[in-house]
Amino acid sequence: MTYQEQLAFARAFGLLTEQLILDGVIHRTGTTSKPRSRNGWYLGFEQPPFLMVGDWQTGQQDIFKGNGSVTSESIEQQRQITTQITQLRRKRQSAATEQANRIYSGAMDVISHPYLIDKRISQVNGLRSHSGLLLVPLYDLSVGNDALVNIQQIAANGQKRFIAGGRVQGTCFPIGLSGFNGAGEVYIAEGVATAVTVSQLTLRPTLAAMNANNLTHVAQLAKQLWPQVEIVIAADDDYLTELDKGINPGQEKALQAARMVGGKVSTPPFTAAQREAGLTDWNDYQNSQEGAA
Template sequence: MIAQKLGLSIGGEQPKRDLLEDEIERQRIARQRMERERKAVAAQQAGWERVAARATRLWGLAILPAPAFPYIELKRIKPHHLRQYNDKLVAPICRRGSVVNLQFIAADGMKRFLLGGRINGCYCPFGRIEPGKPLYIVEGIATAATLHEETGHPVAAALSSTNLLPAGQELQRRYPDAKLIIGGDDDRAKEAEGKPNAGKQAAIQAAKALGCGYVLPAWPEGAPLHLSDFNDLRLLKEV
């Protein structure tokens, strides 16, 4: 006010902010963000549906595996409901009772999924899931087959340690009366190197989040550190 009376400049006046215009702009940006997110979700869902359709078609073309398929012999498991497509063993990856993806297992054990297919929250089931009965959730196909054969209880292969919890949450919603048990891998070799035991940690965290129990392989004294899952344990005992 003094500067104005004396005719002095103090750097010019700053324009007043229009709060209404600011709010309109914020809402416009928020709508654009929500629209981008909606389109991304729709595109992902459409991609999952395309892959699911392909998985269903390929699963229908797959045949019973050869009696001496190398991976089955290597892991000493039964073929169960697994199939064979060309020279690969095929496991159905399911969600809400439908095949949504496939896991292909080569003779040397190399694994891959259909590109762009859904995996998070999905699983490969072994055995019939019944109310009030134990339902084990493990990582791999061979581990699931082994635990199913050893216990007679249904087992779901979550296909990775990071999917134990999402798969468990999906199974808990679908089968609320089943008694979930996480069957974790025990990555002792990594632990011996001072690295995180990812399999064990994931099993414990998933069990805590799901409010259920967990089990790990009970290794005999002197068991080689590179062994980590229930299939490894059974093979060790058969030696």
């Protein structure tokens, strides 16, 4: 396990760092998905060689094992560090939940907001506004429909951010659950605008998972809560990302989520020109249809 191998591993995970300080202390960095957020972190030692990396926003973490030998000392070190990271993550999540509830409880029901206008979405129950920001509450449905654990804050220009350190994995913004009997179809989409559009088009309960990586977690939770439902993933089509990087996260993560729960995937039937123009989701598709009418 060389230093360069560790640095390459950290960068491949998504950390934006020019160097690694291997002193047994947690160091925060930006990530490729959120360069300014400093949601990324790593902790490492020179001897015995050890490196753990993670992302506070997604909850993902990984350990670089390299091809070195595993000793009882390194195993115990790994156990202690994992415990330390888990405790710190829970502490940050708890503080973020308190902050999210404080902000949300002091906010007003939203009547209009530039983001909603841009997405051609009318008023939605549960959305609020505070200091010019649109607030999207994120709930842990495994605890209850009112278990708010984080909020997504959307600025007028569409920039989005969560409460720092708050939990996102396994949370969602539910739409249309009032009176739901646990039967039929439940749709899951990435962003809130897409989820609202899908719910309006299908008249079915829809869960906004916030990002592609969270689709599987929300789908599994939905299946646990409502075993009889059919899960439909309203997928994004990240065509331009596919052209640039060779991957289509919206499609790949949607298929992965659907396979995990025996569900289906529904993708907008874009034309080639629409895909090349950057249209990606069901909100884009619906607005393009209305614009052409």
